[in-house]
Amino acid sequence: MIDKRSYDSIEIPDNLNGVVRGAIAEGMARRRRKRIVNLVRSAGSIAAVFSLCVITALNLSPSFASAACEIPVVGDLCRVFLFREYHVEDEMKYVDARIPQIEGTGKTGLEDRVNQEIQKVMRDCLAAGEERAKDYYDAFVETGGDPEDFNPVSIMIDYETRYVSPAYLSFVVTQYESRFSAYSGSLYYNLDLDSGRIITLKDWFGPDYRRIVSESIEATIAGWSEEQRSLLWEDLSVMDLISENTNFYLNQDGQIVVVFEKYEAACGAAGELEFTIQPPES
Numbered sequence: 552m553i554d555k556r557s558y559d560s561i562e563i564p565d566n567l568n569g570v571v572r573g574a575i576a577e578g579m580a581r582r583r584r585k586r587i588v589n590l591v592r593s594a595g596s597i598a599a600v601f602s603l604c605v606i607t608a609l610n611l612s613p614s615f616a617s618a619a620c621e622i623p624v625v626g627d628l629c630r631v632f633l634f635r636e637y638h639v640e641d642e643m644k645y646v647d648a649r650i651p652q653i654e655g656t657g658k659t660g661l662e663d664r665v666n667q668e669i670q671k672v673m674r675d676c677l678a679a680g681e682e683r684a685k686d687y688y689d690a691f692v693e694t695g696g697d698p699e700d701f702n703p704v705s706i707m708i709d710y711e712t713r714y715v716s717p718a719y720l721s722f723v724v725t726q727y728e729s730r731f732s733a734y735s736g737s738l739y740y741n742l743d744l745d746s747g748r749i750i751t752l753k754d755w756f757g758p759d760y761r762r763i764v765s766e767s768i769e770a771t772i773a774g775w776s777e778e779q780r781s782l783l784w785e786d787l788s789v790m791d792l793i794s795e796n797t798n799f800y801l802n803q804d805g806q807i808v809v810v811f812e813k814y815e816a817a818c819g820a821a822g823e824l825e826f827t828i829q830p831p832e833s
Contacts, residue, residue: 635649635650635652636648636649636650637649637650637677639681640703641703642688642698642701642703643681643684643685643687643688643701643703643704644680644681644684644685644688644703644704644705644706645703645704645705645706646677646680646681646706646707647705647706647707647708648673648677648706648707648708648709649708649709649710650669650670650673650708650710651669651710651722651724652666652669652670653665653666653720653742654666656720656742656744656747657744658744658747660747661742661744661747661748661749665740665742665749669724669738669740672724672738673708673724676708676726676734677706677708679734680704680706680726680728680731680734681706683704683728683730683731683734684703684704684706684730687704687730688701688704704728704729704730704731705727705728705729706726706727706728706729707725707726707727707728708724708725708726708727709724709725710722710723710724710725711723711725713800713801713802713803714800714801714802714803714805716805717744718743718744718745719741719742719743719744719750719801719805720740720741720742720744721739721740721741721742721800721801722739722740722800723737723738723739723740723800724737724738724740725737725738726738736812737798737810737812739798739799739800739810741799741800741801751795751796752764752793752794752795752797752799752807752809753795755807756807756828756830760793761790761793761794762790763828763830763831764793764797764807764809764828765789765790765792765793766831767826767828767829768789768809768826768828769789770829771826771827772789782817782818782820782821783816783817783821784816784817784818787816787817789816792811792815792816793809797809798810798811798812799828802827806827806828807827807828808825808826808827808828809825809826809828810823810824810825811823811824811825811826
């Protein structure tokens with residue numbers, strides 16, 4: 552395992568930020584140019600083009616979005632999520648945000664609570680990200696930088712549904728900022744549609760959840776190669792990372808998958824770590 556102290560003392564090369572900024576800017580520009588072309592090219596049929604038009608209308612027209620719930624083709628999607636897209640691009644920033652909203656769960660209180668939280672968090676994230684981009688741009692210009700040489704800060708927000716059933720809904724909202732990795736991360740939502748509650752690991756596994764989850768993770772790690780285990784922090788205690796606030800989601804098979812953020816359990820090269828939790832043998 553890696554000693555975290557020596558890892559923290561590593562110096563970052565001076566030109567690294569410039570290289571990363573250039574790569575991100577090039578990638579984002581390529582993505583913007585090809586977004587519509589790729590969608591239409593991959594459609595390959597009138598039905599696919601129709602779906603693209605429907606999605607565009609959903610994003611542009613709230614009244615159409617509400618009416619679309621009555622269209623059989625997209626009705627199921629509307630009952631689970633209704634998203635809006637937000638795009639802003641100027642000399643300081645490039646913002647690409649897809650913001651979800653849950654509906655059709657049969658639990659109005661749960662929907663209102665979760666939707667209000669998502670909207671507030673996303674508004675705050677976007678406002679703070681745009682303010683950081685402005686501050687970074689101002690500092691760049693004030694220190695002699697040519698505004699034409701400034702690569703806009705990328706701010707991206709997206710979501711993904713991980714599991715849907717009559718009893719549970721699990722999805723994740725992600726935020727990424729190209730210049731400020733400390734503000735990048737994910738929010739995990741796991742909803743019990745019967746009770747109308749946001750569930751935790753304790754709700755799922757019971758009062759002994761920390762032991763159950765940590766033993767499953769340790770069993771998985773024991774099966775890793777020596778090279779994989781060498782990426783973990785030397786002083787790692789899995790149980791200390793498990794709490795009711797630990798990130799997790801439900802996978803397509805309805806299993807709990809615990810997520811450790813980058814640097815939480817291992818060095819950066821390991822990235823995020825995910826562990827499918829095996830229930831204890833009865």
